Amino acid sequence: EPEVTQTPSHQVTQMGQEVILRCVPISNHLYFYWYRQILGQKVEFLVSFYNNEISEKSEIFDDQFSVERPDGSNFTLKIRSTKLEDSAMYFCASRKVDRDYGYTFGSGTRLTVV
Amino acid sequence: GEDVEQSLFLSVREGDSSVINCTYTDSSSTYLYWYKQEPGAGLQLLTYIFSNMDMKQDQRLTVLLNKKDKHLSLRIADTQTGDSAIYFCAVSNYNQGGKLIFGQGTELSVKP
Numbered sequence: 154e155p156e157v158t159q160t161p162s163h164q165v166t167q168m169g170q171e172v173i174l175r176c177v178p179i180s181n182h183l184y185f186y187w188y189r190q191i192l193g194q195k196v197e198f199l200v201s202f203y204n205n206e207i208s209e210k211s212e213i214f215d216d217q218f219s220v221e222r223p224d225g226s227n228f229t230l231k232i233r234s235t236k237l238e239d240s241a242m243y244f245c246a247s248r249k250v251d252r253d254y255g256y257t258f259g260s261g262t263r264l265t266v267v
Numbered sequence: 268g269e270d271v272e273q274s275l276f277l278s279v280r281e282g283d284s285s286v287i288n289c290t291y292t293d294s295s296s297t298y299l300y301w302y303k304q305e306p307g308a309g310l311q312l313l314t315y316i317f318s319n320m321d322m323k324q325d326q327r328l329t330v331l332l333n334k335k336d337k338h339l340s341l342r343i344a345d346t347q348t349g350d351s352a353i354y355f356c357a358v359s360n361y362n363q364g365g366k367l368i369f370g371q372g373t374e375l376s377v378k379p
């Protein structure tokens with residue numbers, strides 16, 4: 154069964170450093186998402202991406218965050234200057250077509266900011 | 268904005284049925300989902316229901332939707348210790364971009 158692949162599975166970074174979280178969505182999917190889950194809390198929507206541009210973003214997704222689909226296969230989330238409160242599990246998801254229930258989530262990247 | 272609420276904990280004995288409840292606020296939600304998360308793992312889609320359905324059954328899982336009360340439930344029959352996990356309710360509205368709004372998750376503990 155096709156999978157959404159996320160790398161790395163765990164990343165530790167110093168506060169103030171830039172991090173890039175990587176995702177390879179399912180190849181024929183058109184909609185891409187990033188969600189995050191702070192330990193013990195809800196899974197929160199960050200951003201959705203369609204047709205090479207952001208289609209929606211949450212209040213969490215401020216100027217420190219950016220997303221890119223640089224080469225038609227990878228989908229990346231960049232955090233420019235990490236803060237302690239950015240420590241969370243970050244999930245990538247992709248979806249095939251509009252009005253389709255078929256979300257597939259990756260297994261997540263655990264980001265620890267120290 | 269949309270809000271999804273769940274109780275935080277549920278403890279059952281192996282072999283019993285588990286019922287996990289969820290309420291949501293947006294009556295125009297189109298798809299409603301149940302995800303399972305085991306410790307340290309990702310989000311596994313268990314089942315979903317479209318908003319024009321009242322019930323969906325899939326092996327040991329039964330989803331009930333009460334649109335009037337905006338209440339969704341997941342029943343797990345013959346609960347096993349391997350069912351111990353956090354269960355997330357989530358809703359989406361494809362007229363609003365299709366993003367998922369999650370509840371805070373219910374931790375199911377199954378005792379032998």
